[in-house]
Amino acid sequence: MNKKAKTAISPTRTEDYPEWYQQVIKHADLAETSPVRGCMVIKPWGYALWENMQRGLDKMFKETGHRNAYFPLFIPMSYLEKEAEHVEGFAKECAVVTHHRLEPDPETGGLRPASPLEEPLIVRPTSETIIGAMYAKWVQSYRDLPILINQWANVVRWEMRTRLFLRTAEFLWQEGHTVHATREEALEETYKMLDVYADFAENHMAVPVIRGEKTAGERFPGADMTVSIEAMMQDRKALQAGTSHFLGQNFAKAQDITFQDQNGEVAHAWTTSWGVSTRLIGALIMTHADDDGMVMPPKIAPAHAVILPIYRDDEARTAVLEYCHQLRDQLQQQAYAGRAVEVEIDDRDLRGGEKKWHHVKRGVPLRIEVGPKDLAKDAVFLARRDTGEQSSVPRQQLVDQLGSMLEQIQQSLFDRALELRQQHTAEISNEADFRSYFTPQNAQDPEIHGGFALSHFASEQDVQPLLDELKVTIRCIPLEDNEQPGTCFLTGKPAEKRAVFAKAY
RNA sequence: CGGGCUGUAGCGCAGCCUGGCUAGCGCGCUACCUUGGGGUGGUAGAGGUCGUGGGUUCAAAUCCCGCCAGCCCGACCA
Numbered sequence: 098m099n100k101k102a103k104t105a106i107s108p109t110r111t112e113d114y115p116e117w118y119q120q121v122i123k124h125a126d127l128a129e130t131s132p133v134r135g136c137m138v139i140k141p142w143g144y145a146l147w148e149n150m151q152r153g154l155d156k157m158f159k160e161t162g163h164r165n166a167y168f169p170l171f172i173p174m175s176y177l178e179k180e181a182e183h184v185e186g187f188a189k190e191c192a193v194v195t196h197h198r199l200e201p202d203p204e205t206g207g208l209r210p211a212s213p214l215e216e217p218l219i220v221r222p223t224s225e226t227i228i229g230a231m232y233a234k235w236v237q238s239y240r241d242l243p244i245l246i247n248q249w250a251n252v253v254r255w256e257m258r259t260r261l262f263l264r265t266a267e268f269l270w271q272e273g274h275t276v277h278a279t280r281e282e283a284l285e286e287t288y289k290m291l292d293v294y295a296d297f298a299e300n301h302m303a304v305p306v307i308r309g310e311k312t313a314g315e316r317f318p319g320a321d322m323t324v325s326i327e328a329m330m331q332d333r334k335a336l337q338a339g340t341s342h343f344l345g346q347n348f349a350k351a352q353d354i355t356f357q358d359q360n361g362e363v364a365h366a367w368t369t370s371w372g373v374s375t376r377l378i379g380a381l382i383m384t385h386a387d388d389d390g391m392v393m394p395p396k397i398a399p400a401h402a403v404i405l406p407i408y409r410d411d412e413a414r415t416a417v418l419e420y421c422h423q424l425r426d427q428l429q430q431q432a433y434a435g436r437a438v439e440v441e442i443d444d445r446d447l448r449g450g451e452k453k454w455h456h457v458k459r460g461v462p463l464r465i466e467v468g469p470k471d472l473a474k475d476a477v478f479l480a481r482r483d484t485g486e487q488s489s490v491p492r493q494q495l496v497d498q499l500g501s502m503l504e505q506i507q508q509s510l511f512d513r514a515l516e517l518r519q520q521h522t523a524e525i526s527n528e529a530d531f532r533s534y535f536t537p538q539n540a541q542d543p544e545i546h547g548g549f550a551l552s553h554f555a556s557e558q559d560v561q562p563l564l565d566e567l568k569v570t571i572r573c574i575p576l577e578d579n580e581q582p583g584t585c586f587l588t589g590k591p592a593e594k595r596a597v598f599a600k601a602y
Numbered sequence: 603c604g605g606g607c608u609g610u611a612g613c614g615c616a617g618c619c620u621g622g623c624u625a626g627c628g629c630g631c632u633a634c635c636u637u638g639g640g641g642u643g644g645u646a647g648a649g650g651u652c653g654u655g656g657g658u659u660c661a662a663a664u665c666c667c668g669c670c671a672g673c674c675c676g677a678c679c680a
Contacts, residue, residue, distance in 0.1 A: 105641085134671095134672085189679095190678075252680090254680080256678075256680095257603095257678060257679080258674095258678085264680075268680075270680075337680065340680070374680055375680095407639055408638090448637080448638070448640070449638065449640045450638090450639090450640030451640080452640085452641090453639090454640080466640095468639060470639080
């Protein structure tokens with residue numbers, strides 16, 4: 098390398114945002130593409146992040162009364178056919194299993210499928226149908242309700258165009274599936290789980306989100322109502338980070354989920370489903386990472402801090418390493434956000450600079466450098482990943498203030514992301530403004546446009562042609578701060594609510 | 603599924619148009635030296651059925667045909 102790059106990641110966000118995203122994932126060692134089309138390998142550092150997300154969410158699911166269970170990966174093809182809209186929504190992207198054996202192929206010398214299945218199986222793209230089939234058996238009486246079950250699983254959707262974490266053919270997620278006796282209770286569940294997602298995104302991931310309802314065109318296939326959380330990425334595009342669906346009685350009717358109520362009458366149950374996926378990791382990257390790589394919010398970071406021992410000779414090495422291990426033990430006795438602080442020591446035989454950048458790019462919140470000079474002062478050299486601030490800090494002070502420092506980082510990441518969203522959100526009330534808002538100011542850099550537009554609209558059909566033209570979508574109709582009626586920005590027709598319009602992933 | 607492009611070392615590429623010695627370069631990797639609060643510099647080295655099958659030719663990474671795979675642009679999407 099002849100010249101030292103100014104940033105660890107090249108290109109930078111402003112130079113080429115999509116490429117920057119790929120490079121961050123690569124340099125942070127989160128995941129990589131696999132030989133299997135559209136499927137990713139999640140590497141240990143990325144998977145540890147996912148495990149922390151799982152842990153946080155799972156706790157919240159349990160606290161709201163849910164239990165985990167597991168249902169089959171394969172779904173008989175006929176199950177998918179039961180709910181008309183559901184078929185239409187997923188049929189185009191299903192992986193289908195048609196055989197159950199391989200045999201030698203004399204023509205190619207390789208293998209070929211043999212023994213066709215009587216009924217093809219699909220690899221679950223989502224589990225409403227298989228879980229519903231079980232629920233139909235489990236639900237007899239109002240006393241069996243509600244059923245509140247979640248499953249952690251992988252699903253497959255054969256997408257045309259894939260991007261690591263954001264859209265992969267196979268992805269990891271959780272899907273909650275609940276059954277209720279009344280419409281009101283199912284609706285309450287739908288909103289409750291949306292709140293859980295919003296809480297998790299904002300308070301654990303430091304990703305500010307807008308909670309809102311999807312329009313009919315953007316709804317989950319087969320749902321009566323879909324609500325979602327939407328986040329703004331640093332290129333000002335929107336990312337749907339989680340969805341919760343009120344399925345009404347659609348699936349109950351299609352799958353015969355019925356029960357006898359207290360009056361002895363048979364009624365169809367009301368169901369919900371809700372999910373978040375490894376896409377959250379994409380949201381995390383595009384919210385917090387910078388031109389030097391990943392930035393992990395402390396609450397879900399696989400390690401809170403990394404200690405880098407610095408020494409020249411064996412004598413110093415012994416002393417420095419011992420000091421580092423003691424420091425780690427001391428730090429790990431601290432707790433942050435209900436979890437013991439996790440500290441890594443990187444004593445690999447590599448040059449200091451190389452190690453430093455490795456951890457910068459991985460996004461470890463705190464970097465602690467310890468060399469002979471520090472030993473002499475009983476202090477460490479401390480650097481914050483989010484701000485880049487660095488200074489010498491007495492050891493005891495670091496130990497005492499570790500928790501509050503991590504909290505500061507967590508909070509400042511959230512504040513920074515919220516500020517970006519607020520700066521790039523505008524209330525727009527006429528077509529001309531709307532058009533210019535979504536037209537890139539710089540033709541060479543089409544990623545940069547206005548951001549989120551808050552606009553009244555009366556009818557999805559009316560605005561759709563314009564949205565198609567500008568490649569803008571209706572993200573959601575926000576649930577909060579949305580009481581003022583107005584007129585549609587395009588047609589002038591009266592409209593009750595504003596919607597968030599944005600370009601989206 | 604339509605339109606465009608690309609398959610040469612682990613990664614990124616040059617060579618192909620105009621066929622010709624042992625197929626090159628950068629990064630990475632290995633060893634040794636050097637350096638040491640910052641991604642150092644040097645020396646030596648390992649590593650390739652040129653995607654695949656056929657054809658043309660004295661001779662094919664290079665020309666021709668088929669096939670396969672991947673990427674990009676559309677339609678589709680957590």
